[in-house]
Amino acid sequence: MGERGLEVRNKQVILKNYITGYPKESDFYIKTDATITLKLPQDSYGVLVKNLYLSCDPYMRHLMQEIKGPSVFSSYSACSVYSSVSGTLAYQVPRQSLAKPITGHGVAEVLDSGHPEFKKGDLVWGITGFEEYSIITTPESLFKIEHTDVPLSYYTGILGMPGFAAYAGFFEVCAPKKGERVFISAASGAVGQLVGQFAKWMGCYVVGSVGSKEKVDMLKNKFGFDDAFNYKEEPDLDVALKRYFPEGIDINFENVGGKMLDAVILNMRNHGRIALCGLISQYNLDKPQGVNNFMVAIYKRLRIQGFLIFDYYPGYSKYLDVVLSYIRDGKIVYVEDIAEGIESIPKALVGLFEGRNVGKQVVVVARE
Amino acid sequence: MGERGLEVRNKQVILKNYITGYPKESDFYIKTDATITLKLPQDSYGVLVKNLYLSCDPYMRHLMQEIKGPSVFSSYSACSVYSSVSGTLAYQVPRQSLAKPITGHGVAEVLDSGHPEFKKGDLVWGITGFEEYSIITTPESLFKIEHTDVPLSYYTGILGMPGFAAYAGFFEVCAPKKGERVFISAASGAVGQLVGQFAKWMGCYVVGSVGSKEKVDMLKNKFGFDDAFNYKEEPDLDVALKRYFPEGIDINFENVGGKMLDAVILNMRNHGRIALCGLISQYNLDKPQGVNNFMVAIYKRLRIQGFLIFDYYPGYSKYLDVVLSYIRDGKIVYVEDIAEGIESIPKALVGLFEGRNVGKQVVVVARE
Numbered sequence: 001m002g003e004r005g006l007e008v009r010n011k012q013v014i015l016k017n018y019i020t021g022y023p024k025e026s027d028f029y030i031k032t033d034a035t036i037t038l039k040l041p042q043d044s045y046g047v048l049v050k051n052l053y054l055s056c057d058p059y060m061r062h063l064m065q066e067i068k069g070p071s072v073f074s075s076y077s078a079c080s081v082y083s084s085v086s087g088t089l090a091y092q093v094p095r096q097s098l099a100k101p102i103t104g105h106g107v108a109e110v111l112d113s114g115h116p117e118f119k120k121g122d123l124v125w126g127i128t129g130f131e132e133y134s135i136i137t138t139p140e141s142l143f144k145i146e147h148t149d150v151p152l153s154y155y156t157g158i159l160g161m162p163g164f165a166a167y168a169g170f171f172e173v174c175a176p177k178k179g180e181r182v183f184i185s186a187a188s189g190a191v192g193q194l195v196g197q198f199a200k201w202m203g204c205y206v207v208g209s210v211g212s213k214e215k216v217d218m219l220k221n222k223f224g225f226d227d228a229f230n231y232k233e234e235p236d237l238d239v240a241l242k243r244y245f246p247e248g249i250d251i252n253f254e255n256v257g258g259k260m261l262d263a264v265i266l267n268m269r270n271h272g273r274i275a276l277c278g279l280i281s282q283y284n285l286d287k288p289q290g291v292n293n294f295m296v297a298i299y300k301r302l303r304i305q306g307f308l309i310f311d312y313y314p315g316y317s318k319y320l321d322v323v324l325s326y327i328r329d330g331k332i333v334y335v336e337d338i339a340e341g342i343e344s345i346p347k348a349l350v351g352l353f354e355g356r357n358v359g360k361q362v363v364v365v366a367r368e
Numbered sequence: 369m370g371e372r373g374l375e376v377r378n379k380q381v382i383l384k385n386y387i388t389g390y391p392k393e394s395d396f397y398i399k400t401d402a403t404i405t406l407k408l409p410q411d412s413y414g415v416l417v418k419n420l421y422l423s424c425d426p427y428m429r430h431l432m433q434e435i436k437g438p439s440v441f442s443s444y445s446a447c448s449v450y451s452s453v454s455g456t457l458a459y460q461v462p463r464q465s466l467a468k469p470i471t472g473h474g475v476a477e478v479l480d481s482g483h484p485e486f487k488k489g490d491l492v493w494g495i496t497g498f499e500e501y502s503i504i505t506t507p508e509s510l511f512k513i514e515h516t517d518v519p520l521s522y523y524t525g526i527l528g529m530p531g532f533a534a535y536a537g538f539f540e541v542c543a544p545k546k547g548e549r550v551f552i553s554a555a556s557g558a559v560g561q562l563v564g565q566f567a568k569w570m571g572c573y574v575v576g577s578v579g580s581k582e583k584v585d586m587l588k589n590k591f592g593f594d595d596a597f598n599y600k601e602e603p604d605l606d607v608a609l610k611r612y613f614p615e616g617i618d619i620n621f622e623n624v625g626g627k628m629l630d631a632v633i634l635n636m637r638n639h640g641r642i643a644l645c646g647l648i649s650q651y652n653l654d655k656p657q658g659v660n661n662f663m664v665a666i667y668k669r670l671r672i673q674g675f676l677i678f679d680y681y682p683g684y685s686k687y688l689d690v691v692l693s694y695i696r697d698g699k700i701v702y703v704e705d706i707a708e709g710i711e712s713i714p715k716a717l718v719g720l721f722e723g724r725n726v727g728k729q730v731v732v733v734a735r736e
Contacts, residue, residue: 288663292656292658294629294647297674298675299674300674301674302674303672304672304673305672306671311669
């Protein structure tokens with residue numbers, strides 16, 4: 001209460017222009033002259049938070065392009081999010097605007113709350129602004145952090161949206177069976193590294209594709225993949241997949257799309273399952289690369305299933321219990337790529353599409 | 369027994385050359401000088417049949433192209449078929465050869481049998497030769513016809529493979545709910561006309577696309593579709609679909625593929641299901657048309673599922689009971705396009721890809 005009305009600087013990451021093609025650092029700027037009052041207005045129903053860790057995720061790219069008229073992406077910006085608190089539909093993931101700081105997932109500390117479920121000092125994760133402080137007007141969408149014996153940044157990854165996407169996508173969408181052959185693209189990223197470990201728990205044979213020798217080594221030696229390859233060194237992805245899967249692929253956890261997906265479909269086994277988690281190869285293209293080998297989906301009776309993690313959030317707390325115990329027992333490995341300071345966000349975002357990050361890309365805004 | 373050794377003429381449809389592009393009548397010829405002895409060899413385990421009705425189906429096109437090395441189609445030719453008699457894997461759908469008559473589905477009468485489950489006079493449906501008489505060496509793959517109060521030709525369609533594909537594809541793969549919005553491409557064909565009627569039983573809103581005004585009228589006035597359009601008159605399939613599905617499509621039963629599928633994906637509702645039954649628009653292309661709108665499958669959480677009817681054959685007899693009672697009660701409409709004589713097969717096969725047939729394409733070889 002003593003700090004009522006205290007006005008502080010609030011550095012923000014602003015989108016300078018809508019993005020076409022690959023994002024560039026110059027598409028963003030850091031606004032340094034914004035300020036915020038560290039007290040909510042009297043009748044606010046929202047929460048005021050101090051952002052601690054901000055999460056750079058490939059999906060954000062979509063929300064940064066201009067949409068003219070009806071768009072194939074319109075349903076994405078309008079996708080509903082379950083509230084962790086009320087179990088009801090809470091809000092919609094917003095498109096990025098040029099006027100306000102960009103939004104994305106983060107870990108934050110509540111400084112002031114007009115919402116009965118949140119109080120000063122609570123730690124939360126969910127959608128927030130890419131700035132030092134944010135007022136979140138739909139706090140129903142936030143998850144309260146109850147366990148702080150693990151790094152808080154983990155709630156942007158293994159304990160947050162990407163981790164749960166890996167879990168629900170693999171166990172719910174892929175319906176794995178012991179001994180099945182699993183292929184994961186973009187396998188060292190926030191989601192892929194976990195899918196690979198979940199698949200090993202299930203007794204599957206697991207191979208991942210990545211974009212560097214360093215990442216190949218990481219998959220094999222750190223995450224326990226059975227094998228891995230660098231797609232940049234493979235002139236023919238079909239040949240590469242046949243080398244690692246001479247008997248074909250039962251499960252594909254797909255993060256890349258385009259030519260990779262086309263080659264994967266050719267190498268699927270009968271009744272194989274493809275979980276479409278992301279298509280990072282396509283996000284920066286004006287015209288997407290077509291998937292040509294669709295006939296194979298009939299002959300092989302493939303199930304190709306897109307999913308958004310929001311649909312699965314009612315099961316999140318169960319996931320959290322499972323994965324926390326694995327973390328505490330040292331039974332799961334998780335690699336983050338942590339950048340320092342809000343100024344590093346443009347570079348970190350751009351780096352996602354160049355494969356520059358090694359592990360989950362996080363930015364520390366403040367440590368507490 | 370008296371006719372032991374009787375040798376008769378056996379007209380056959382032979383593939384003259386492997387097909388590239390659209391099939392032409394000149395890709396086939398009728399061999400008129402073949403003969404067959406109407407008695408099986410002493411130790412045969414097969415059955416000798418007289419073919420009555422032969423079925424012209426789009427899937428046959430694939431098996432008529434030359435495969436050099438590993439092919440995306442190899443798993444199709446190798447797909448396993450359940451035996452109606454033993455419930456076990458019986459045989460594989462063969463690729464077409466240039467030496468022997470082409471093979472496909474048909475209705476036939478058993479003239480001689482070395483198999484304990486079949487006897488002279490039995491009527492059967494299943495894979496047979498496109499000729500007057502055939503020796504079937506894997507009779508486990510045949511279904512015995514028990515109900516003859518309906519036209520025998522129906523066992524090439526509504527009571528056979530296409531009918532059961534419509535039923536299992538719609539009810540099992542699409543998992544329909546009352547009131548859902550269903551779009552069927554190639555909707556007047558053997559499969560599509562039935563899917564539409566099944567969907568109406570479920571209380572769905574049903575629209576089909578076809579290739580002529582006559583077929584549009586048939587869908588609306590004969591099969592009870594809520595609406596229908598002629599895709600040849602639509603310069604923009606996306607616009608056409610938005611006209612009939614302003615709120616989007618829940619279920620797509622896809623028989624066409626290519627540009628149609630791409631437009632459909634754009635118009636699917638969240639959690640929509642696409643059953644891939646066939647991609648007739650692609651069968652004659654050297655390079656398939658890519659499906660570009662894959663991102664939408666993620667945002668809308670689409671399930672795209674290929675299926676082959678063989679996997680569902682264990683449930684066939686239940687289907688037969690259901691649909692026979694509907695036929696007897698006049699509660700289902702079924703349209704066949706019947707050509708006369710084995711000589712008409714090349715034209716009938718070619719016509720499938722020009723949309724010339726109105727309803728299920730059958731050829732009568734002999735009426736009994």
